[in-house]
Amino acid sequence: MHEEYSFSAIQERWLPVWDQLQPFDSSKPDDSRPRKYVLDMFPYPSGDLHMGHAEAYALGDVISRYWIQKGYNVLHPIGWDAFGLPAENAAIKRGLDPRGWTYENIAQQKASMRRYACSFDWTRVLQTCDPIYYRWNQWLFLEFYKRGLAYRKNSNVNWCPSCQTVLANEQVVQGLCERCDSQVTKKALTQWYFKVTDYADRLLDDLDKLEGNWPAKVLTMQRNWINRSVGANVRFAIADSKREIEVFTTRPDTLYGATFMVVAADSDLASELVVDSPAHVRMEFVSYLEKVKQSNDIERLATDRPKTGVKLERYAINPLNGEKLPIYASDYVLADYGTGAIMGVPAHDERDMAFANALGIDVRMVLQTENENPEISRVATSGDGVLVNSGELNGLNKEQAIAKAIEILTERGTGEAAKNFRLRDWLISRQRYWGTPIPIIHCPSCGEVPVPQDQLPVELPSSEGLDLSPKGTSPLGAATEWVNVPCPKCAGPARRDSDTMDTFVDSSWYFLRYLNPNSEEFAFDVEEAKKWAPVDQYVGGVTHAILHLLYARFFTKVLHDMGMVDFDEPFTKLLNQGMVLMNGSAMSKSRGNLVRLSEQLDEHGVDAIRLTMAFAGPPEDDIDWADVSPAASAKFLARAWRIAQDVSSSKDVNVSTGDRTIRAATHSFLKDFTESIEAFKFNVGVAKVMELTNVLRKAIDSGVGGADPAVREGAEELAKALSLFAPYTAEDMWRLLGHEPAVALAGLRKVDESLLVKDTIVAIAQVDGKLRDKFEVSVSITEEELRELALNSELVKRAIGEKELAAVIVRAPKLVNIATK
Ligand code: ANZ
Ligand code: ZN
Numbered sequence: 001m002h003e004e005y006s007f008s009a010i011q012e013r014w015l016p017v018w019d020q021l022q023p024f025d026s027s028k029p030d031d032s033r034p035r036k037y038v039l040d041m042f043p044y045p046s047g048d049l050h051m052g053h054a055e056a057y058a059l060g061d062v063i064s065r066y067w068i069q070k071g072y073n074v075l076h077p078i079g080w081d082a083f084g085l086p087a088e089n090a091a092i093k094r095g096l097d098p099r100g101w102t103y104e105n106i107a108q109q110k111a112s113m114r115r116y117a118c119s120f121d122w123t124r125v126l127q128t129c130d131p132i133y134y135r136w137n138q139w140l141f142l143e144f145y146k147r148g149l150a151y152r153k154n155s156n157v158n159w160c161p162s163c164q165t166v167l168a169n170e171q172v173v174q175g176l177c178e179r180c181d182s183q184v185t186k187k188a189l190t191q192w193y194f195k196v197t198d199y200a201d202r203l204l205d206d207l208d209k210l211e212g213n214w215p216a217k218v219l220t221m222q223r224n225w226i227n228r229s230v231g232a233n234v235r236f237a238i239a240d241s242k243r244e245i246e247v248f249t250t251r252p253d254t255l256y257g258a259t260f261m262v263v264a265a266d267s268d269l270a271s272e273l274v275v276d277s278p279a280h281v282r283m284e285f286v287s288y289l290e291k292v293k294q295s296n297d298i299e300r301l302a303t304d305r306p307k308t309g310v311k312l313e314r315y316a317i318n319p320l321n322g323e324k325l326p327i328y329a330s331d332y333v334l335a336d337y338g339t340g341a342i343m344g345v346p347a348h349d350e351r352d353m354a355f356a357n358a359l360g361i362d363v364r365m366v367l368q369t370e371n372e373n374p375e376i377s378r379v380a381t382s383g384d385g386v387l388v389n390s391g392e393l394n395g396l397n398k399e400q401a402i403a404k405a406i407e408i409l410t411e412r413g414t415g416e417a418a419k420n421f422r423l424r425d426w427l428i429s430r431q432r433y434w435g436t437p438i439p440i441i442h443c444p445s446c447g448e449v450p451v452p453q454d455q456l457p458v459e460l461p462s463s464e465g466l467d468l469s470p471k472g473t474s475p476l477g478a479a480t481e482w483v484n485v486p487c488p489k490c491a492g493p494a495r496r497d498s499d500t501m502d503t504f505v506d507s508s509w510y511f512l513r514y515l516n517p518n519s520e521e522f523a524f525d526v527e528e529a530k531k532w533a534p535v536d537q538y539v540g541g542v543t544h545a546i547l548h549l550l551y552a553r554f555f556t557k558v559l560h561d562m563g564m565v566d567f568d569e570p571f572t573k574l575l576n577q578g579m580v581l582m583n584g585s586a587m588s589k590s591r592g593n594l595v596r597l598s599e600q601l602d603e604h605g606v607d608a609i610r611l612t613m614a615f616a617g618p619p620e621d622d623i624d625w626a627d628v629s630p631a632a633s634a635k636f637l638a639r640a641w642r643i644a645q646d647v648s649s650s651k652d653v654n655v656s657t658g659d660r661t662i663r664a665a666t667h668s669f670l671k672d673f674t675e676s677i678e679a680f681k682f683n684v685g686v687a688k689v690m691e692l693t694n695v696l697r698k699a700i701d702s703g704v705g706g707a708d709p710a711v712r713e714g715a716e717e718l719a720k721a722l723s724l725f726a727p728y729t730a731e732d733m734w735r736l737l738g739h740e741p742a743v744a745l746a747g748l749r750k751v752d753e754s755l756l757v758k759d760t761i762v763a764i765a766q767v768d769g770k771l772r773d774k775f776e777v778s779v780s781i782t783e784e785e786l787r788e789l790a791l792n793s794e795l796v797k798r799a800i801g802e803k804e805l806a807a808v809i810v811r812a813p814k815l816v817n818i819a820t821k
Helices: 007-021 051-069 085-094 098-116 131-146 196-205 216-226 252-257 268-274 279-292 297-301 350-359 398-412 526-532 547-561 597-604 606-615 630-646 660-678 682-701 709-722 727-736 783-791 794-800
Strands: 035-040 073-075 150-160 165-167 185-194 228-238 244-249 260-264 309-317 324-330 341-344 415-421 440-443 447-450 484-486 493-496 537-541 574-577 580-582 760-767 770-778 805-811 815-820
Touching (some): 007 098, 007 606, 035 526, 051 580, 051 660, 051 682, 098 597, 098 606, 165 185, 196 228, 216 547, 228 252, 244 252, 244 260, 244 341, 279 309, 341 350, 398 415, 597 606, 606 682, 630 682, 660 682, 660 709, 770 783, 783 794, 783 805, 794 815
Antiparallel strands (some): 260 341, 309 324, 440 447
């Protein structure tokens, strides 16, 4: 009887079988396979799965299923990042409870994921909006609080007037709210912070450990975000005052070139200084400050922004030469960077020069460089040179002068070496409903009181009767019964903190929670973490290159210091997949180029969509859905499936009697396939699968036929390899070949090296353009090996003689080009 390939029939056939088998349950106690942890970034439940999810999960699944085929017990969990603004805003728009809305979406996504057939371990699901999850956010918060890593302070924070909530620096994108694109302003508020800056050095330095395993682009973004500057803090006395101005400078060598001081207009210091300024200055300052508050940090720091400021008619004294310097308030100095004040060295700082030019301030050159004298050109100079006009620093170069200046300042007690980070502490409180309540009670007599352990979780009250719309204060403040509680210390009337945590808290440690997602005893099991963590392979979008990864790295380091984990980086390897576009741009309803995943799946089947995602190109690249052909994928799958149908050899025949050429093809396929997948060249892996299919087809149709055991061997490996991309088709092929499910666990055969034909080639070595030696080498020789070979050749050595080498250029496997001086 001859069956036809039908994707819908095989989907229906295998889903219930897999439900029964649970092939990806990683928690069986007697499992002796080596472990691997493959993690996909978990989704927001903001609707059904879309094409972006389909890509991300198809690619993550290739990696997970690959390691399973290699004999590993792979932990590949999924859950939902279920708290947060998107869910809340959508719920408000539809007049629904965020809770019901969220859980409905989760149910829908879950059903879609089941059909999409990723190798998820369905015994380990988590949802961050479950009290059983967020209770541990609260526990961690209190642990951080104990260690001084969670604290409250009043400061000017980023404020989105439309979402009516504060935003972390990371959530302000080019001055706009990440969520709604409104202009972000500043507002003075008392907020909770995590002290990420305590870990700034480690967060920066440990990036070196990830080199080669994380995309270079992500490492650079992390480095730039943290951005360490090294220099000095210098204290200037203020004339007619006991106060001083402390500045942070990377260039203490230029102290003699300071001709003015600037304090951030919105700093406390500016307001203090202006108190003793003349009345007209005070008025000018007040109106200036109003304007400054409208602008954001990025605008303020822009070098091309016209410089403005108010001369306070107050003066500071240069600690090195006693000179009296006028103090200005301006917006180009930021209140929360460094000390919020600078010394102005217009000769050697572009922004200071622009300010000096705008306000008619003197310029003094202190570093003589090859450029034109900045006193004349009124253009700041940088680069190396010799110190001039600088007393004891004269004649030194820049580096020496920096060291010397720091030495003098330290001696006199007017400064010391210092470093600064662009990284800020993480503002974690949000004035929104749908998040983890902050487990603190505010008591009029005891102050901040942590909620006792046995009262955790502080559960979110029902949203019924609460006005969730953004209004600047948390909706929870109006939940009278919930918010008014006795103080745990003195039992007097007190109030719960009504803010909720940033959802990035949830995702900072979820990878550990998967180990015991339902535990009521602990956040995660320390012993399980020893077995599974850190994550071996993390897969997700580059949109999370900065904040999520940084916060997860921070949490990991804190957990390390708490003695809960024995590693200090959470994600050993990272793969960022690209986006799915349509006709060159991101899909959106308004643009009219939205491709619906459900329609694609209905039309072409799950396997064809998944295969198309993997075949489209390297995973890091974007996929334009207009350029790919799921129909062609479906056609190929039918072709591969028919191979299994046409294999007629018996399972029990000794494969070594099989056709050697076909066996060689299968085993070199296994080698190439393994290499492609491990190098994340999934598209190449698919191409190899297609090649093997062609070889087997030819073998069946002409010559050896389906009865040769080599054809069966090839078809079996084909099914296993295909299971990474097209699990339904592969499972059905496995059935046609007479096996029990699941093909996913079958295990790729070990490569039989003796079957591999070794291709060789003749490589040549040249010295100064002349051919000196030839070698027969393997086509897969590495650059290193070929270089060794050439440099050890007697003929080459003789040609080089006493000459010194200028360059050795290796083009494996063909050429080594040696140049001498
Ligand atoms: C004097 C000086 C002379 C500077 C010179 C630079 C060149 P990064 O690398 O970004 O850390 N600065 C310090 N605090 C600031 C603030 N709150 N807002 C704006 N600018 C601030 O740069 C540090 C330099 O940026 C510091 O060194 C200071 O200017 C300025 F030839 O001090 B410098
Ligand atoms: Zn109290």
